[in-house]
Amino acid sequence: MTSDFYNRGLEKAKQKDYAGAIEEFNQAIQLDPYFSSAYMERGLAYYNSGATLPAVFDYTEAIKLDKENAKAYYCRALAKVTLKNLAGALEDVEKAIQLKLNDAAVYDLRGIVQRKQGNIQDAIANFKKAAELYIIQKDKENARLCLDKIQQLQPKSQPTPNIVSSKPAPIISTQDYFTQLLAKAEQGDTKAALADLNWILKADAQDAHAYCCRGVVYYKMGNYRDAITDFNRAIELNFQDAIVYRNRGKARSQIGDHQGALADINQAIKMQPQDNLGYIARGNIYHTMGNYLAAIQDYSQAIKINPEYPLAYYNRGLSYTCLEEMTNAVTDYQKAASIYCEEEDWENYQQVLNSLQKIQSSIPATNKATYNLLRQRLLRMVGGHWEIAQRLIQQKKDVYPGMLEEWYLQKVIDDLERDRR
Template sequence: MNDEFYNRGLEKARRKDYAGAIEEFNHALQLTPYFSEAYLQRGLAHYDSGAILKAVSDYTEVIKLNPESVEAYYCRGLARVALKNLSGALEDVERAIRLNLNYAAAYNLRGMVRRKQGYIQDAIANFKKAAQLYLEQQDKENCRLCLERIKQLQPPEKSPLQESHSTNAPILSTNDYFTQLLEKAEKGDTQEALADLNWVLKADPQDAQAYCCRGVVRCKMGDYREAIADFNQALQLNFQDAIVYRNRGKARSALGDHQGAIADFNQALQMQPQDPLVYIARGNTYRAMGNHLDAIQDYTQALQINPDDAQVYYNRGIAYTCIEEIQNAVENYQRAASIFCEQEDWGNYQQVLSSLEKIQKFSPESKKQKSHLLRQRILRMVGGYWEIAERLIQHKQDYHPGMSDEWYLQKVIDDLERDRGR
């Protein structure tokens, strides 16, 4: 009887009556709860009807019943792509390929996943493998589709007379793709991001946005001269964007060309007058030049746009210290420390406290400020219950009489961190 329900479900699915098919597969599974093919076909019906999560659930049931089901892994990978779970999709499709090295559809799907992840060369390699397998299987239509996908990712052949100065629609120059590469560099994968950008520029040497992105990556790597060359190339190709001037300014400043850097930052601000990153970068350059008043002005402007940037408060505190406005410096350090404390960024938090210690001799208030910050940190560590914090401090005072208030506070912090295994 369950075969009858199952076969009716297949027939209804062929007629695209997915609701009816699902109902038939439900009946089949009520009679035979371990009917893996019924789960698979119900998953396909759920997928075709748009119920992707239910499809994933059914495919997972198939895998539980039959861990060697190549089709279940492939189908779940396809569904996970629809859910934008690319890492999960990649894991499924790779399992399918390990189970069947000649599964053309799996290579095709892996190519699509890798393309979405920004790994263009890997995507092309997978589409080529899929096309080869489809051709061997005499599936000319799917082979043709794979070749079309490869063609879309590869640059067109250019004749010597063809004009190449246009940057309206460069190959691979999508904002999403370059954003992925910059995020990769931000996470520390600068070499991999650089390799991808080199490939893009080999494919299309006129891709101005790729030059800009490669310049940003090279800045992160400390290769400032090469970065400037890339930014110059982007500008020659008419990629007029504030990010080019901002990052070229940072590179020029790092090389000691402060005046050139200021000129670039000024140009960037003409394009994006509300970009706090430009004010910060220009402020840092002014500070490196010894122009602390203009640096303070730029940091203040940046904080008006983004009032929660702890690093800018810290930089402004340094600038105030340099012109011996100690109280303003202390206030900025305190604000920076408070934000770092809230963010639990203890490395920077400690750096700020060290700066407070260094200017302690100039301001009797700074010691009080540091004590206040230490108390704030203890309060956070005990969940906001000051009675607990007071008992801990009193305990240290009883066992170690005669020490400074700061010593007791730091001792409590050290003990709490040790107890938490930090």
Template sequence: MNNDFYNQGLEKAKQQDYPGAIEEFSRALKLTPYSAEAYLQRGLAYYDSGAILPAVSDYTEAIKLNSESVEAYYCRALARVALKNLPGALEDVEQAIRLNINYAAAYSLRGTVQRKQGYIQNAIASFKKAAELYLQQKDTENCRLCLERIKQLQPPEKPSLQQKTPPIAPIKSVNEYFTQLLDKAEKGDTREAIADLNWILRADPQDAQAYCCRGVVRCKMGNYREAIADFNQALQLNFQDVAVYRNRGKARSLLGDHQGAIADFKQAIEMQPEDTLTYVARGNTYRAMGNYLGAIQDYGKALQIKPNDAQAYYNRGVTYTFLEEMQNAVEDYQRAASIFCEQQDWENYQQAQDSLKQIQTSVPEYKKQKSNLLRQKLLRLVGGYWEIAQRLIQQQKDYRPGMSEEWYLQKVLDDLERDRDR
């Protein structure tokens, strides 16, 4: 592309002056707005500067202008991996391979995406193909890296009948263990994490930490009953750790055993009173039970300990919507979205934004403020259980139909306060 601004952008990108490069490429696009190459290079500058979403946007424009751009598909796949959009990344890298079947880097990236999705055999095949192509191209370093990845993915050889199974070296600390195993699950490699843990437990069925960790991974997979069985086994082996009770509580709550979950959370808090994850989890269970005040108190406790806990803000916002305290919900959603954005947690950021938008479109100007105050007062009088309040309101509606919602709220309040003063 013969354009001074474009050439200056390339030079600044080489010097790692990415803001300067972006500025030059933008000037180039003003002169030649249909330049796929300028969009691609600006996308690379955005990506290298850490601005992933603008990079994806520029790669997309490059593809619209040149649907045969192998590099644009490959670069967008890389960016989508950074955004944890694994299906989109896989789609892009497959297209890059269709356009160039000898693109070694694309096969390697496909292996990485497949590994993150838990498709280990497919990942091994992709890394093997990449290694073969790198070898043909005499790129020994990248070939070696692919071979190392294959070795990491392949399970250890089973000992023969004549061999004695070597003992498993104990994990030095629970944190180290969780960092290694749960990091795989967090990245989507749940199948790989389970495979690793199953291997350890076959070699040492008394490894309580492995049971605990497998329970956490099974929770992430939605296998709650199997997870509870693992947590129970860990406790039987005397592995007393806050993570066991907290995660068993989550699993029990999701299966509808709210009282059992509360008991587990209580035990976890006694063991570690400053564990914000437990307060948020117990708050979620209280909300599921209809005890909205109890939930709000737990989210508030978590925020006292960790003022930037985005999950606490978000879940408290959800609870406020049940109470129709829309202004409080909006403030919590906004705070959660801001923190998620700072953490570059785009999935949760979008969820918070969607929740905020839903309020703004369905409840303009956050109406019913007077009714909300009456609801809050009534909720406190019935100990935080809105189901009780609803039954009392329905009784009044059955006895005196046709009155306004505020009238019923006030009538129930008056009756409760009169009975309390007797």
């Protein structure tokens, strides 16, 4: 009877009916509480259905009943990786290797754990060992994947090592590896960066850092919804870094979710208050919303944190331009141009010069001083939201058609001051 329940459980698990399989294994265990294999298979069913903690419990019970069960240690290690318990996962992998020295998958998993811990050289050594064993087993596909992992973890200037090497190649850290990928995307090679990150996530679907980095690459490619999906996944996997909230905010702003974007950027600034990029990102959102005064405040804070970051000056100049504060705009553009020139960033340098030229060509010789002063005054009265000012001006035009622009501005200002008194 016990074996009947167990065999039906195996069949249902094979058909991916994990709930049905668990029920069958429950019956088998109820009839025989010392049935080690039933605990093992129920653990696999739990794990495949996404219930990681019950899976760990069942693997542990299987180990208690059979301390030589290498597969149980291996499966529990997999589950612990999902739970971010890397130290516990490594301990189980070591035990599995002691019990079954020639299991390629165990060395492969140990390589994954050590890479996540930042032990890149040890990770490469384990991937090499796994590749050797896969070759012996004539599993060419997995052997190739292990060699791909080795190649991805090494500096690009170094060739893929032979299975036997007398002198190890220079190794980079995990953090440096992801930094290199983002630098590759920043330089325009987004396809190569994306391919590398897809490889990482194929090897380890629980790598939160890789999801975050792939989200950044998707953002640079203009795939904003894919970027948000990856940032969400990184947060679900408990990746706590300001970069994930800042970039998700930027992506949400691109699809029109400005309030959600502000919430994300605020969280990023709370986590990392001295990061000038957070204030620039929030300033960009305020600028897009037409709240130029708030944008200028954020750009100014970014400049206070890092006075040599040209983009903050350039963006603040754009906001000053929208407020018709041309003197301030010109000053900021000139500062941005100076920094870009020193950095020999000629593309952005030319962009700033073009903006300066537009300002000069947009100011006619006629007297616009009065109009500009009134416009700036009205903008400040409505909190920098020009769309509000435009609605008020249009209301006056509907009632008093044919008047000069300066007259409408002065009329709106007078009415606002009267109402406030």
